[in-house]
Amino acid sequence: MMKWVFCTLILLSIIFAIISGDVAAVSEAALAESGNAVTLAISLAGVICLWSGVMRIAQKAGVTEFLAAAFRPILSRLFRGINAKGKAMQYIVLNLTANLLGLGNASTPFGIAAMKELEKEEQTGEKASNNMILFVVMNTASLQIIPTTVAALRLKNGSSDPMEILPAVWIVSGVTLTITIIVTVILSKIMGRSKRKS
Amino acid sequence: MSISDFAIPAIFAFVLIFALIKKVDVFTEFVEGVKEGVKTVSEVFPALFALVISVGMFRASGATTFLSNAISPLTDLIGFPKEAIPLAILRPFSGSGATAIADGILADSNPDSFAGRVASVMLGSSETTFYVIAVYFAATKIKQTRHTLPAALSGDVLICVLSAIVVGLLFY
Numbered sequence: 001m002m003k004w005v006f007c008t009l010i011l012l013s014i015i016f017a018i019i020s021g022d023v024a025a026v027s028e029a030a031l032a033e034s035g036n037a038v039t040l041a042i043s044l045a046g047v048i049c050l051w052s053g054v055m056r057i058a059q060k061a062g063v064t065e066f067l068a069a070a071f072r073p074i075l076s077r078l079f080r081g082i083n084a085k086g087k088a089m090q091y092i093v094l095n096l097t098a099n100l101l102g103l104g105n106a107s108t109p110f111g112i113a114a115m116k117e118l119e120k121e122e123q124t125g126e127k128a129s130n131n132m133i134l135f136v137v138m139n140t141a142s143l144q145i146i147p148t149t150v151a152a153l154r155l156k157n158g159s160s161d162p163m164e165i166l167p168a169v170w171i172v173s174g175v176t177l178t179i180t181i182i183v184t185v186i187l188s189k190i191m192g193r194s195k196r197k198s
Numbered sequence: 199m200s201i202s203d204f205a206i207p208a209i210f211a212f213v214l215i216f217a218l219i220k221k222v223d224v225f226t227e228f229v230e231g232v233k234e235g236v237k238t239v240s241e242v243f244p245a246l247f248a249l250v251i252s253v254g255m256f257r258a259s260g261a262t263t264f265l266s267n268a269i270s271p272l273t274d275l276i277g278f279p280k281e282a283i284p285l286a287i288l289r290p291f292s293g294s295g296a297t298a299i300a301d302g303i304l305a306d307s308n309p310d311s312f313a314g315r316v317a318s319v320m321l322g323s324s325e326t327t328f329y330v331i332a333v334y335f336a337a338t339k340i341k342q343t344r345h346t347l348p349a350a351l352s353g354d355v356l357i358c359v360l361s362a363i364v365v366g367l368l369f370y
Contacts, residue, residue: 001291001292001328016261029254032254036254038247053231119339137350156304165319166201168369169322172364177353180352187349
């Protein structure tokens with residue numbers, strides 16, 4: 001995937017540069033952006049270090065488990081047909097809680113463990129189960145209390161209030177998550193029905 | 199004073215008090231966390247570097263402007279800023295690419311402009327859809343992902359539409 005993104009961007013930019021006649025700008029960008037990449041990484045590093053410091057404390061104190069216990073009742077209603085106290089459910093809850101806290105390093109291993117447990121518990125074979133689909137879709141819709149990368153980017157580019165977008169991010173991601181859950185559940189029902197007919 | 203001013207102090211206070219009650223060695227763990235943060239950055243850096251260069255060349259060539267102008271009649275209908283179109287396209291494919299392109303958008307348009315705010319909200323509300331799907335299903339023997347991709351992509355489209363609407367409502 002990444003090789004295509006990388007090659008498409010570079011080759012298209014060279015084609016465009018030749019058409020528009022401004023090859024110098026593209027060549028200059030390649031050099032100038034090398035420096036900007038380092039600046040960008042340093043801007044991100046500050047916020048990432050701050051956040052992973054605080055969240056390491058939170059993890060050691062058991063905040064993830066504490067919040068997970070609060071989310072479990074809602075989530076066990078969304079994921080039907082699996083054991084509410086089983087391993088799969090446990091990893092699903094931990095993964096989604098870690099996502100909420102912006103713990104990228106912790107959430108992915110939980111997510112992969114959840115998929116493997118779902119596979120075992122539901123004996124899926126080669127076809128994804130409705131619960132797997134819902135779980136993956138919920139992971140593709142981000143729900144994060146503090147979007148750290150965005151804050152760092154806004155700070156770097158001279159925003160007068162880097163955090164002012166917070167309420168907007170909460171509303172957009174909350175509404176999107178809710179609607180995509182509904183869409184996924186409806187699609188699961190339609191797909192299930194058409195399967196029975198055939 | 200607004201809710202966004204309180205978010206970070208509130209989380210810090212909650213985490214610290216919670217940790218003190220649970221008798222966590224707060225300072226040592228914070229420093230350990232920072233160490234993990236440095237590791238994360240160094241792991242992400244090579245890919246980020248590659249995408250910043252390629253996205254930078256792409257933008258300098260005028261390709262983003264061409265693409266944005268070509269699609270803008272469609273996005274104008276919902277009041278979506280055309281500066282943010284490249285971000286909407288790249289977002290599901292590459293996390294580093296999205297970061298790189300958002301950085302460019304915020305540098306060109308002010309972060310506090312309409313386009314800058316919409317781009318910020320989009321980046322903060324979305325995930326690297328294709329990457330997530332690939333990584334999660336790769337852990338299993340699943341070959342047919344059924345309606346995973348359509349459902350996930352409908353969420354990505356929704357994020358673009360909602361970002362423009364919510365930023366419009368909250369800031370203007």
